Amino acid sequence: MLRRTLLCTGAAAITAVFTGSLWHGAAEVRPGPGRYGPLKVPDTNGLALPDGFTSRLIARTGHKVGGLTWHAAPDGGACFPDGEGWIYVSNCEVPLLGGASAVRFGKDGSIRDAYRILSGANLNCAGGATPWRTWLSCEEIARGRIFECDPYGERSARPRLAMGRFKHEAAACDPDREVVYLTEDEPDGCFYRFRPGDWGDLTEGTLEVMCGAGERVIWKPVPSPAALPRPTRHQVKEARHFDGGEGCYYADGVCYFTTKGDNRVWAYDAASATLGVAYDADSPLTGVDNITGAPTGDLYVAEDGGNMEINLIAPDRSVSPFLRLDGHGRSEITGPAFSPDGKRLYFSSQRGRSGKPTDGHTFEVTGPFRNLVPPQRA
Template identity: 65%
Template sequence: MLRRTFVRSGALAALTGSLWRSACAAPAVPGAAPSPVSSSASPPVPSPTPTGDAVRGKGPYGALAKPDKNSIALAEGFTSRVVGRSGQRVGGLTWHPAPDGGACFADGDGWIYVSNSEVPVVGGVSALRFGPDGSIKTGYRILSGTDRNCAGGATPWNTWLSCEETVRGRVFECDPYGYRAAAPRLAMGRFKHEAAACDPDREVVYLTEDEPDGCFYRFRPEDWGDLTTGILEVMVGDGAGPVRWRRIPNPSASHEPTRDQVEGAIRFNGGEGCYYSGGFCYFTTKGDNRVWAYDAAARELSVLYDANAPLKGVDNVFVSRSGDLFVAEDGGNMEINIITADGVVAPFLRLVGHSRSEITGLAFAPEGDRLYFSSQRGTTGSNRSGVTYEVMGPFRA
């Protein structure tokens, strides 16, 4: 298998977006599904700050049991296992430090889980290939030599967008199957990238920015499926309510940060996770502990969650096949909480003994019965102590 993954400016042997999209239309492995896991169920509807059952934490999966052998408190019927530890071998690969954003991709009758590494200079992305029984077949790198790869997002054409969380960070488009070299998508802007979410209905990619006065962006490619060229826009308005989009004059930010180029741009306190489902783009802001929902058709912004309990330290987000919004905590009491369509907010799991870490990389396997995530710094608080987990059980369909 050819895996040219090391990235150097001006020396990329990679397909352009349109050619990549065309190549990925033919499955890399016989029987591969056409897209990463997504939800067709009704997602949560924006509503005021959750109260009642939400505050008391009564969720659809019931109370959490005592921590299991992996120090994870789960509801009845769910089990966990470790699939990777930083610095240890898995599938012939040494698992990377500080695992962060992740996604699953169908691979014949199995699947692939990709995971960013949020460390300086040598960050990049690793991948694990699973067989239909959940066994790990092989591990490999799909991006190397990049800086603080934080979150990102999957595309409808089966690529992974890995985002650098640096002042002039880039977005790299990566091949989860490991056949094609990763490539920077510079038209998507140079800023402190966090996460990306593809909206196939409007053919745009939404982007969050991890700055105390960051912005929320969308990228409109000239050709959907080709991210090499296009227009970067920023959300403008007065906060929650109707919003507009205005073009960023200089996405390369060569003289002025992108967030300062457009008057009236809405400021968000530390943009984090971002996920599109059912006409809404959900994203989180860690500075004010909010979960936002952007109604893309109505062009209206709402606050979906604005409280300190039970969810505190909002970070990575994912919408499951049932339409439940799964939200990971950075800090707090190290939980993954769910927000249901009827406004219930409740813990789904809790990591015990990981108080100096954060939960990252939420992603469901194609059948929706396995959830992957990482404790970025494990029990020691060190980037070299990251742990990646799998949880199996009766997830709502």
């Protein structure tokens, strides 16, 4: 049963504040049949998909893929164009031996190569892609770092310490305002943005934290991004706190982020500096975690537990399962990302059927996705 409808904090409890193309007008979040119809019986990979969609297991922890032994506990991921093919990167969320790997695909979807792009980091959870085609890999530990990685494997990864030392989860770039939004996985975590001194160079800049208790918010500088002597989330008195920040995704002027403690999908309208809630319900989406989007305006939200589903939130506020992974009940779905042409969706089951980090599975789903190619920026 839904316990809340779409709402916005503050006085405008019914009126949507979003100016992005995804959320115009007010409407109730509700379960629905979805854009692609009901799920079929699970396939040989355990994936229940809509009619017309198929799955492929592309990598498994401890097994070779493209000459590389695939890492344990695959987590956040993203896709990057690579000539006529593409690259999928995936984080490794294990202590001390974390990092990130990449799989290179040819134009026909065949796997051409695989390689490490970051080694020796610690509990690399989620992250985000940049417009200049690098991968931000985030450490989910106290005073964790962000590493900027080269998906193409030509340059060494570099820590970006100016982006703050805290329990990082995910990142999303806003090229319109030239900032990077950051989530923090703490029960009293904050929502941050990083303003680099030079867009495209993350070595220096200003870390700011969202402040204010109502619909309208402001940003204030974090005095010590290095978290000395106090954690970043406790340095600004007016900072707004969120219950377990998870995934983060930016599109059309709106930054969406999830909080696992209260099972919400938030929406920050960057143009009007207002904050609302895009999803706040008990079902069908439970255990909100990683989030991505499609050119249609649909949001794809992965579950950490729940029914092991990726749910689709459409612009009309209907919420429906897009896929379900059976037999992986002790795992979580991580790293959803579309190939550059929008024809393939990648994601992982972090702990597989056994529930152990050494049993990670990484999948590809193909099928009749709608409006495949996003509009090109001028």
